Amino acid sequence: MIRASGTAGFQGQPATVSSSRLTNAVAASLAVAALSLCLIVTLTVLSTKATMAMGLPV
Template structure:
């Protein structure tokens, strides 16, 4: 099977895939998700500590 000449690899001009607005929106949503995850973990830890303290006292 012969290869066509000039069709080796990805040597064409790269086309822009996403816009800068879409990239910014994705970055913002990832940042919000990270902050939300940190708040959920902190709330879970505080709730667990509080319930353990009440369990030992009562």
């Protein structure tokens, strides 16, 4: 079986599949999501520490 040249693999020219505006929008939304996650984790840790410092009512 002989394979025709240039029909398989990554040997051809790369094609542009998305615009730079779309790439920048996706990168910005990922950055906002990462910052939001960090904020949520920080608030959770701080509230847990504050709750543990109060102690349990007897």
